[in-house]
Amino acid sequence: MESSILQKYNVPGPRYTSYPTVPYWDNSGFTEGLWQDSVVQSFGESNATQGISLYIHLPFCESMCTFCGCNKRITKNHAVEAAYISAILKEWAMYRDLFRQRPRIKELHLGGGTPTFFSPENLEKLVKGIFELADAAPGYEFSFEGHPNNTTREHLQTLYDLGFRRVSFGVQDYSETVQKAINRIQPFENVAKVTLMAREIGYTSISHDLVFGLPYQTVENIVDTIEKTNALRPDRISFYSYAHVPWIKGTGQRGFDDTSLPKDNEKRRLYEIGKKILCDKGYHEIGMDHFALESDSMYTSFKNGTLHRNFMGYSSSATQLMIGLGVSSISDSWYSFAQNEKTLEDYYHRIEQNELPVFRGHILNDEDLIIRKHILNLMCRFTTSWDNDDDYFNELPEVLWDLREMERDGLLAIEDTFIEVTEKGLPFVRNICMAFDLRLKRKAPETKLFSMTI
Template identity: 65%
Template sequence: MSNYLINKYNVAGPRYTSYPTVPYWDLGNFSIEEYKKSLKRSFSESNQSEGISLYLHLPFCESLCTFCGCNKRITKRHEVESPYINAILDEWEMYLELLEEKPVIKEIHLGGGTPTFFSPENLKLLIQGLFKNATKAEGFDFSFEGHPNNTQKGHLEALYEAGFKRVSYGVQDYNMTVQQAIHRIQPFVNVKKATELAREIGYTSVGHDIIFGLPFQTVEHIRTTIEKTKELMPDRIAFYSYAHVPWIKGNGQRGFNEEDLPTADVKREMYETGKKMLAEAGYVEIGMDHFALRSDSLYKAVEEKKMHRNFMGYTHSKTKVMIGLGVSAISDSWSGFAQNVKTLEEYYELLEKREFPLYRGHILTEEDEKLRKHILNLMCNLETSWEDESSYFPELPDVLIRLKEMESDGLIEIEKDRLIIKEEGRPFVRNVCMAFDLLLQRSKPETQLFSMTV
């Protein structure tokens, strides 16, 4: 990939885990009651046919990783576990009362923070509590994020017995200088032990997360990290760019200086190097930033054009309803989004009053729904079409005019009623989506809201 194209298209842009993206939600006039109505409507239409998804945000970490942009609470006090689990189950009980019908759960993902901060016993109590008044869907898919330093056999066994078959581990980089800079000291032997333990117990998909663009990181570090990764051959690999947004995430991303970060052209070399090595090892690039072995369910979903993207990332099945439980968790009713409050204190206070702990969200308009469809198609399948009326919107000609330059640069193909992102354009999929993002195009934000696309 030429430096000319990198410099040309390396602009700030969303990662499109939703459309509209969070900064363009109805921040001032969001109606919790309207969202609850949209949730009940979608739930009644789809619960029995496809089930629902649950995302549980477990925010506690024992130490701060300075690359992390997630909502977290740093503590070594494990007595925080039980009150938080009880709060999540209280919140779930409120949803059960709202929805009335017993939920059929298709997907669960435990994210954080560090889910394995919690003891195996407490994680088991949490999952058991969820299913007191719910049932598992056929072909259910449960996953969690584990920290290689503290994921023990007990964690893996307790969650496996509860139906979890996928786990992902945050690797980031194996170089000690980089690990010290991001405050994540994590020897290869720990990752190896956690990966092999999961496989011995019976997990069918083990994923590793690798980040490029970290402070002090070099192309050689990427080579070394991927060589070590190949020794373990995880089923999935998330290989993505570090999002440096300290103006949004606060002091957590200020543990190093701006000049310690690699330049955009070095980051692109890191990506191209890693991508080539992963392809040689048998991994197939999927969507944006993801790679999978052909035996993994995510690759099969791509082959069948069934892959979906939401706030949990890429998944191999789609549900219209995703309920987020826990501090800062986001819910999706398919016709609306809602996010929980971000501080533990406010979360606990609202639940104590038996109030849904939501503070912002968005009810989708007809235009939003059409644009989301195109952006999802591009993010998941690298193509979209407008051959039927349900996919056409009046501004489409303007969108295609904005994309003419990318077509001239050989990154996309525009046909009469279809757009295809070429292999050369895959690194710029976010830029293509931005042309469809009418809310972004109409606004002139005074501050930078997103990380750079390259």
């Protein structure tokens, strides 16, 4: 990769798990009433045909990983589990009252934090509580995030018996130096043990999360980490770019010095080398940051053009309505977004008041819906087309200027009614999405909001 191209395009940019991106939501037009109306409308339109998706955020972790950008609460006190589950089930009951019909759940994802902080008995209570007045939709996919250091056979078996067939384990990097810097000591043996156990029990999609660009990470570390990962043959691999967002309160990312982070070219090289080994070993690059074996459904969805992306990341099936339960969770009714309170105290308080705990959101306008379509197409299919409905893109010189410049740089090809990302352009798909992001173009962020694109 030419370093001038890397430098030119390595700018702060969104990861586009939504459009508009969260910092660009217009909260002024958002009310809880409008949110409820859009949930009712979306549920009515899609529950019978597609079913709905459910994300449950389980925020507790026993110790702080100093690279983590997620919403979490560090505690060793497991007494917190019961109260949190009661709050989630109460929040779910509020949504069910809105639905007035039994929801059919197509996708269920337990994310964190550390879902395996909870005991298997409590996770069973949670999932059974959710399904007391709900059904699983045909072809359902249930998944959870497991920490290799505390996932037990009982966790895996209990969740398997409840219908879970997908699990993702946080690996990050196997080097001891890197693990010390990120305060996450986790030997290969632990990851191997839980991966083999999950496979024995019958999980059909096991995923490992790896991160490039971590403090002190070298090419040797990445080669070793990827080779160890390949030895366990997970069905999917997330190979995330380390998002350095130390200005977000509570991330604990000040646990190491910025000078220990691989920069621009060096960081990109870690990805390129990792990617090459994965591709040589039979993994396919899917969307942004993801790899899958041909036998995994994510590969099939990518090939069929049915891959979808939402706040949970990529998924192989799309539902119009996604409800996020728990502290800081984001919901998407397709017509609007809403986010829950970000501290446990505020979340509990709202639930005690019998209120949906949303504190901000955004109602999508017609322009948002069109731009979201293009951004989803680019992130999931590396191409997007326009027709008569939205040929006004041709009249938006600022979008076309950016696209033409990227075409000159060899990142994409512009045809009459579509654009296609080239092989060279794949690492810059976030930048290509930014060309369409009119909200970002109209108002550049005043403070640092996004991680670097590379």
